[in-house]
Amino acid sequence: MxxxxxxxxxxxxxxxxxxxxxxxxxxxxxxxxxxxxxxxxxxxxxxxxxxxxxxxxxxxxxxxxxxxxxxxxxxxxxxxxxxxxxxxxxxxxxxxxxxxxxxxxxxxxxxxxxxxxxxxxxxxxxxxxxxxxxxxxxxxxxxxxxxxxxxxxxxxxxxxxxxxxxxxxxxxxxxxxxxxxxxxxxxxxxxxxxxxxxxxxxxxxxxxxxxxxxxxxxxxxxxxxxxxxxxxxxxxxxxxxxxxxxxxxxxxxxxxxxxxxxxxxxxxxxxxxxxxxxxxxxxxxxxxxxxxxxxxxxxxxxxxxxxxxxxxxxxxxxxxxxxxxxxxxxxxxxxxxxxxxxxxxxxxxxxxxxxxxxxxxxxxxxxxxxxxxxxxxxxxxxxxxxxxxMGGAERVIVALTSLIVTPLLAPSVWGLLRKNTSLGHVFITVAICFMAGLVTYAIKNGLISLPSGFLSEWANWVRRYAQSADVLVGVVLPVVLLLFLDLSSFKRTNPGWTRLVSHEPEPIDSAGTHPGRMPACIVAGGMGACGVMMLGILPFNNEGHGMLILFAAVMLGLAAAILFTVRRTREQGKVQERWGVEKH
Structure with a gap:
């Protein structure tokens, strides 16, 4: 650099x-x-x-x-x-x-x-x-x-x-x-x-x-x-x-x-x-x-x-x-x-x-x-x-906790859509998927060996197609489990669903925090700064001037267009406000 x-x-x-x-x-x-x-x-x-x-x-x-x-x-x-x-x-x-x-x-x-x-x-x-x-x-x-x-x-x-x-x-x-x-x-x-x-x-x-x-x-x-x-x-x-x-x-x-x-x-x-x-x-x-x-x-x-x-x-x-x-x-x-x-x-x-x-x-x-x-x-x-x-310990921590996270997300989505999903469904899904994921992780990393026969063939498939094995354990298994648990309690309404639908949101004290035109102005400022920066580095380069000028012009043009739109919107808002006051 x-x-x-x-x-x-x-x-x-x-x-x-x-x-x-x-x-x-x-x-x-x-x-x-x-x-x-x-x-x-x-x-x-x-x-x-x-x-x-x-x-x-x-x-x-x-x-x-x-x-x-x-x-x-x-x-x-x-x-x-x-x-x-x-x-x-x-x-x-x-x-x-x-x-x-x-x-x-x-x-x-x-x-x-x-x-x-x-x-x-x-x-x-x-x-x-x-x-x-x-x-x-x-x-x-x-x-x-x-x-x-x-x-x-x-x-x-x-x-x-x-x-x-x-x-x-x-x-x-x-x-x-x-x-x-x-x-x-x-x-x-x-x-x-x-x-x-x-x-x-x-x-x-x-x-x-x-x-x-x-x-x-x-x-x-x-x-x-x-x-x-x-x-x-x-x-x-x-x-x-x-x-x-x-x-x-x-x-x-x-x-x-x-x-x-x-x-x-x-x-x-x-x-x-x-x-x-x-x-x-x-x-x-x-x-x-x-x-x-x-x-x-x-x-x-x-x-x-x-x-x-x-x-x-x-x-x-x-x-x-x-x-x-x-x-x-x-x-x-x-x-x-x-x-x-x-x-x-x-x-x-x-x-x-x-x-x-x-x-x-x-x-x-x-x-x-x-x-x-x-x-x-x-x-x-x-x-x-x-x-x-850590000597690789961080990768083990991430790998092991990730075996739990995906099975946690699936019941969360399921509970958003289905009224009979319960806490028991969460723990059953997490426990079974974690154990299955743990075995898969151990097989992929050569930590366990399985006897010859079907189990050995399955272990070889897991090692050969590690990505597909992760998909089966991380997606297919939790979805199948949740589907089975859903069917087994099809007609029930979990109390958690009742609490959720009857929940009254607390009022948020956010007076004076409406962003107004601030986000658009920040975007325009960022684009303008990038455009000026690209023009500013021209003297430090012997080549690529045309591309730098082109990109700078585009960024400055977009910044100007955003600021023009913001100003026009503000002026229209003032006119509407004045008209409303006069009409009242």
């Missing part, structure tokens, strides 16, 4: 911190801190959900599959869009119509306090460890791109790059601070800005890599065999169907996504947000994975996990590398901030308020919520710093 890249990266970090502090003025109550007062624009919620699905692994893992196997990486990611469409149609509006403050409140009403504790602590461990591993992976990728000179603070003497521990701490600290001070408003709006940065960076890389391929004389004959087929090896149709089903339950019931349905004004807005999320995932995977796929034709034989980064480095001008690093940070930051906010909300509203201090004031809840966010955030940073010393 050149000096201008560090400047771009620093400006980006300062920008999202500034947005967090600016939006802290919107936080007047716990409803603002964890639900945006129920006033989030649907498009902000949809873009935030889209970004929550991202991490740096999107570039490394799926980018590596795109480089190695081609179009199948696009097929896998299109499954997210299919799953989001189904979740939007069947579930998003239902969540909003419940009148609940948080997904944990739904679990408590529908299944009782034992289920609340099971869901809360299991998912908290799973998400905190998983997100910490993602933060560590992000830092490991980014430090390789960030050499520092002698005497520069945070430099690792052994590598000459930014120190890995410093990267984990600094990047984690930025996310913790803006999430703590700005709450869900900051999470939503920084996600929108991060979407802009990510989209700009990927569009620029895709355009430049195509030009590089043309200049290098690449042809269709150089494309590897089966590279453009939608399935490949273990990533067959069964896997894709199961992947879509898994993510239907995930998008439909995981708490970070449910929070996006609850923070908008009504059920229609919740559906629109999810449909936007789906539409983006049905279109954008082709764009994301174009760089590694084209780079395979230009430079075959590279390490697949480094392919995306190497493709970016080969075409990006000075300054744009910093923006690409910012985009990679954005991908993980969105996931981290979402999980911090949703679990801080659960600990504050559903554990502290409902179980410990029912009479606590809103000011107290805001204070406790920020403390909970900080504690979770620094715990996450601590876990991320310990990852190198």
């Amino acid at each position: 050149a000096k201008i890249d560090y400047i771009v990266m620093a400006l980006y970090l300062v920008g999202i911190l500034s947005v967090g502090f600016m939006l802290s003025r919107k936080v007047k109550s716990s409803g603002d801190l964890f639900a945006a007062g129920g006033r989030s624009p649907w498009w902000a919620s949809g873009l935030s959900a889209f970004m929550t699905m991202f991490s740096a692994g999107t570039f490394v893992v799926w980018g590596g599959i795109a480089y190695e196997r081609g179009l199948v990486a696009v097929s896998i990611n299109l499954c997210y869009g299919v799953a989001a469409l189904a979740a939007g149609y069947f579930l998003a509006g239902r969540w909003k119509n419940l009148g609940i403050d948080s997904p944990a409140e739904y679990v408590s009403l529908r299944f009782g306090k034992p289920a609340l504790h099971l869901y809360t602590w299991t998912m908290l461990v799973f998400r905190m460890v998983g997100v910490a591993v993602a933060l560590y992976a992000l830092a490991k990728i980014m430090v390789a791109l960030m050499p520092l000179g002698e005497g520069v603070p945070f430099r690792d003497p052994a590598t000459g790059n930014l120190g890995l521990h410093w990267a984990v701490f600094l990047f984690g600290l930025v996310v913790v601070v803006y999430t703590m001070v700005g709450g869900l408003w900051a999470v939503l709006m920084t996600d929108v800005l991060q979407f802009i940065v990510l989209t700009l960076a990927v569009l620029f890389v895709a355009s430049m890599i195509l030009l590089k391929a043309v200049d290098a004389g690449a042809s269709l004959q150089q494309i590897p065999e089966n590279f453009l087929k939608p399935t490949s090896g273990e990533y067959g149709m069964l896997f894709l169907a199961g992947w879509a089903a898994i993510h239907f339950f995930m998008i439909g019931a995981e708490w970070a996504f449910v929070q996006r349905y609850l923070c908008v004004e009504n059920a229609r807005a919740a559906k629109k947000a999810t449909y936007l999320f789906a539409a983006l995932y049905l279109v954008s995977p082709v764009l994301w994975f174009l760089p590694p796929m084209v780079f395979r034709v230009i430079e075959p034989g590279l390490d697949k996990e480094q392919a995306y980064i190497l493709a970016c480095q080969s075409v990006l001008p000075a300054g744009m590398v910093g923006l690409m690093v910012a985009a990679m940070f954005s991908a993980t930051a969105s996931m981290v901030s979402s999980q911090l906010n949703v679990f801080a909300g659960v600990l504050t509203q559903d554990i502290y308020k409902r179980l410990l201090r029912p009479d606590s004031s809103e000011q107290e809840l805001v204070r406790v919520g920020r403390i909970a966010t900080a504690l979770l955030g620094f715990s996450l940073i601590g876990i991320a710093l310990m990852v190198p010393r």
Whole structure:
């Protein structure tokens, strides 16, 4: 990275911190801190959900599959869009119509306090460890791109790059601070800005890599065999169907996504947000994975996990590398901030308020919520710093808890749709699926051996088709169990269903928190800043001026169009208000 890249990266970090502090003025109550007062624009919620699905692994893992196997990486990611469409149609509006403050409140009403504790602590461990591993992976990728000179603070003497521990701490600290001070408003709006940065960076890389391929004389004959087929090896149709089903339950019931349905004004807005999320995932995977796929034709034989980064480095001008690093940070930051906010909300509203201090004031809840966010955030940073010393233990923790999480999400969705689903159904599904998953995990990792015969053949199939085995245990088994349990209690109405449908929502004290035109202005400001930045890096580059000017013009034009629309809407509102007063 050149000096201008560090400047771009620093400006980006300062920008999202500034947005967090600016939006802290919107936080007047716990409803603002964890639900945006129920006033989030649907498009902000949809873009935030889209970004929550991202991490740096999107570039490394799926980018590596795109480089190695081609179009199948696009097929896998299109499954997210299919799953989001189904979740939007069947579930998003239902969540909003419940009148609940948080997904944990739904679990408590529908299944009782034992289920609340099971869901809360299991998912908290799973998400905190998983997100910490993602933060560590992000830092490991980014430090390789960030050499520092002698005497520069945070430099690792052994590598000459930014120190890995410093990267984990600094990047984690930025996310913790803006999430703590700005709450869900900051999470939503920084996600929108991060979407802009990510989209700009990927569009620029895709355009430049195509030009590089043309200049290098690449042809269709150089494309590897089966590279453009939608399935490949273990990533067959069964896997894709199961992947879509898994993510239907995930998008439909995981708490970070449910929070996006609850923070908008009504059920229609919740559906629109999810449909936007789906539409983006049905279109954008082709764009994301174009760089590694084209780079395979230009430079075959590279390490697949480094392919995306190497493709970016080969075409990006000075300054744009910093923006690409910012985009990679954005991908993980969105996931981290979402999980911090949703679990801080659960600990504050559903554990502290409902179980410990029912009479606590809103000011107290805001204070406790920020403390909970900080504690979770620094715990996450601590876990991320310990990852190198865990010796693979973190992967075991994530793998074992993930055996419980998917079976937890399926009963949650089932209980939203069916009146006879009970706490017993939850525990039976989790217990059986966990045991089946544990056996499957042990077989895949060679921890147990089975006698010859049918069991041995089955074990060989599990090892050979590990992805399909995960689908059977993670999707087919819980659905079959829930279907059987549903049929066995078909005519019963569980008391939890009665509690849920008779629930009266508590009024949210969110006076003065209506966003007005603020979200649109933040988007325009972000686009304008990106446009100015691209013009600002022109003097530092000898090539690529035309592409930089083109992208800068597009960003500045979009920013101007948004501001013009905002101003026109404001003027129309003033005219209507004046007309209404005069008529009265």
